[in-house]
Amino acid sequence: MLNFSFYNPTNLVFGKDQLQELDNLVPKDARVLITYGGGSAKKNGVLDSVQKELAKSPRKVFEFGGIGANPEFSVLMDAVKIAREENIDFLLAVGGGSVMDGTKFVALAAFAKEFVGKEEELLRFGFMPVPVDGAVPLGTVVTLPATGSEANTFAVISNGEDKLPVNSPFAYPKFSILDPVLTYTLPERQIANGVVDAFIHVCEQYVTYGVEARVQDRMAEGILQTLIEVGQKTIDNPKDYDARANLVWAATMALNGLIGMGVPADWNTHMIGHEITALHGIDHARTLAAVMPAVWKVRKEQKREKLLQYGARVWGITEGSEDERIDQAIAKTEEFFQGLGMKTRLSDHNLGEADIEKIVASLEKHGMSALSERGDVTPEISREILKAAL
Secondary structure, X not given: OOOXXXXXXXXXXXXXXXXXXXXXXXXXXXXXXXXXXXXXXHHOOXXXXXXXXXXXXXXXXXXXXXXXXXXXXXXXXXXXXXXXXXXXXXXXXEEOHHHHHHHHHHHHXXXXXXHXXXXXXXXXXXXXXXXXXXXXXXXXEEOOOOOOHHXXXXXXXXXXXXXXXXXXXXXXXXXXXXXXXXXXXXXXXXXXXXXXXXXXHHHHHHOOOOOOOHHHHHHHHXXXXXXXXXXXXXXXXXXXXXXXXXXXXXXXXXXXOXXXXXXXXXXXXXXXXXXXXHHHOOOHHHHHHXXXXXXXXXXXXXXXXXXXXXXXXXXXXXXXXXXXXHHHHHHHHHHHHHHOOOOOOHHHHOOOHHHHHHHHHHHHHOOOOOEOOOOXXXXXXXXXXXXXXO
């Protein structure tokens, strides 16, 4: 097992009716800016419920809506302006990963006086922590299980055709409310996206190479098996509380840092997927579903040990030659995604060989020339992966 330091200060408040804890979680005299997305939070009544809880104490509450599926820098800067002008001292994200990611950026930009007028520079540090001394405190009310943003330090922000990571230890939410009931009204497409996103988050940290991290491996396998068990069930019966509760918790555990401690992580699939989303507007999870099987096919030798372990422990594949078992594991993964309504080929999204060079060029532009857990995926290998994904 590799050396690590694990720290996660987010208070996870889980279960039915936990929204009523808001009054205790948000400072009583705070000036709060609620952030949300395209309006579903208003339509389904969640925003009204949040306002009702916050009104139990003498807080001043403001709203900012319109944070889209790939939060845009220009839109977020409008929220930053409100936060500064109204002296906001607490941010509350109500929504899914994009709203939470966008709110993390607002928290950092609104606090960082040294970046006033040059906030775009906060997007240039990649996965390294941005050089700020703090952030406006934030909490989240999760309405879409997928990204794990409710319990980590990362955000992905769009700036034109660029999708750029932002990271800061100050971006940990102070708390996150996870009430599975708040996710009941989500469309089938968004639930399927969430299941696949969480599944691939786990795989990026698990299907790499072995380092004798047995606890992390078993936890990762348990999350994957849970997603397989409840993924279709929660689509077929949106009000199955137990299935939905397990999905919500699995998505949080997939990317709160715990299963990634002491193990190598890949993120090759995500880096390629981000470029495809930025260039072609395809849902993030749907790019991942097409790219990850191709990564595994091209990188079979480098991932052999863990692909065999994944096949045996997650899918029960124990017979046949090593290559046959690996091929079966990849096929079972694709079948699982397809069963959720996912396409597993880029050609299903109307992409062809002519699009590959632009994607590879975008990877190079963003410094993604040494990807994978081993840092050995060059642009040439990314090109090979993209061809395999067609």
